Amino acid sequence: MLVSHPAFREIFPWLAAILGLCLGSFYSVCAHRYQTGASIVRPGSHCPACKTPLSALELVPVVSWLFLRGRCRSCGARIPVLYPALELISGLWAYLAALKFGPSPLFLFLMIMGGLYITASMIDLDSFILPNRLTYPAAVLAVAGAAFLPHVDLGGALIGAGVGYALFWGLAKAYLAAKGVDGLGGGDVKLMLSIGALVGWRGLSFAVLMGSLAALIASPIFLRSGGGEKNSIPIPFGPFLCFGAMAQALYGPEIQAAIAAI
Numbered sequence: 300m301l302v303s304h305p306a307f308r309e310i311f312p313w314l315a316a317i318l319g320l321c322l323g324s325f326y327s328v329c330a331h332r333y334q335t336g337a338s339i340v341r342p343g344s345h346c347p348a349c350k351t352p353l354s355a356l357e358l359v360p361v362v363s364w365l366f367l368r369g370r371c372r373s374c375g376a377r378i379p380v381l382y383p384a385l386e387l388i389s390g391l392w393a394y395l396a397a398l399k400f401g402p403s404p405l406f407l408f409l410m411i412m413g414g415l416y417i418t419a420s421m422i423d424l425d426s427f428i429l430p431n432r433l434t435y436p437a438a439v440l441a442v443a444g445a446a447f448l449p450h451v452d453l454g455g456a457l458i459g460a461g462v463g464y465a466l467f468w469g470l471a472k473a474y475l476a477a478k479g480v481d482g483l484g485g486g487d488v489k490l491m492l493s494i495g496a497l498v499g500w501r502g503l504s505f506a507v508l509m510g511s512l513a514a515l516i517a518s519p520i521f522l523r524s525g526g527g528e529k530n531s532i533p534i535p536f537g538p539f540l541c542f543g544a545m546a547q548a549l550y551g552p553e554i555q556a557a558i559a560a561i
Contacts, residue, residue, distance in 0.1 A: 307402075311401060312394050314397075315397035316393055316394035317390070318393055319390035319391070319392055319393025319394065319410075320360035320386050320390035320393075321360060322393070322410075322414060323386030323387070323389030323417065324360045326414060326417050326421065327381075327382045327385050327421060330425065333418075333430060334426055334428075335347075344358055346376060347376075348374050348376035349376065351372075360383070361390075364378060364380075364382065381421065381424065389414075389417055392545065395549055396409045396410065396413070396549065405447040405448070405449070408444045412440060415433050415493075418433060419437075420537060420538035420541050420542075423535040423537035424535055424538055427533060428484075429484065429486025429487065429490055429537045431486075434492070434493065435492075437490070437492075437493035438460060438489070438492035438496060440493070441456065441494075442496045444456075444496075448499075449552075450502070450552050451496075451498065451502070452499075455500055456495075456499060457496070458499070459494075459496050459498060459503055460491075460495040463491035463492060463494055463495025463496075463503055468488050470482075470483055471485075484536075486537060487540065493544075494506060494540060494543075498547040498548060498551065502552070505555055506544045506551065509542065510539040510541075510543030510544070514536060517534075518534060
């Protein structure tokens with residue numbers, strides 16, 4: 300079979316990366332149109348500012364943004380760097396998942412989960428919202444995906460989902476009681492259902508740790524964009540939790556085993 304041929308398996312990660320780049324462009328459309336309430340089917344791809352339809356060359360992931368220098372060809376409106384960044388992240392995720400697991404049902408499952416997480420992350424970065432229409436299906440799929448996951452069985456997925464949800468629900472309530480304001484949004488709590496199921500209860504602490512470290516590293520960027528007022532800068536935690544879950548799904552068991560061996 301083609302998928303088992305050594306030559307195909309050699310080039311498969313690069314084919315997956317190209318697919319990931321193209322899907323990243325689609326994810327950005329989904330994220331933008333969710334926030335505007337528009338259909339993801341019609342109209343076709345166009346500039347949000349001047350509504351001019353985009354040509355095929357303008358839809359080439361990353362390259363078109365570089366060629367156009369981050370601006371619309373027709374009206375000159377700036378195209379946020381978040382769009383090509385999302386395409387690159389999607390391409391990298393597809394490449395790494397293909398490199399690790401090859402052409403397999405597990406690769407397909409991780410591509411679906413990655414698509415949900417990347418789209419949700421972009422929406423959260425733009426509007427501080429994690430939509431139920433993404434977090435709930437992600438939770439169901441993550442539990443079902445236990446059939447493919449090498450380090451998580453169905454029981455571990457269900458326990459992980461419950462522990463993840465309960466942990467963040469408790470943290471949200473405790474922060475609200477102590478500070479009088481929300482520190483964790485309800486979307487973050489619901490997101491933990493799928494993250495806990497995806498990584499299992501054994502991988503949950505590592506996934507949350509990786510997400511927290513990523514948020515800490517990125518916090519100066521949010522601080523600068525907010526003018527330096529530390530107490531008034533909201534940081535969307537969802538994208539970093541997604542990063543932690545994706546890191547755990549790819550390399551968590553190996554990293555944890557290496558740490559345990561030290």
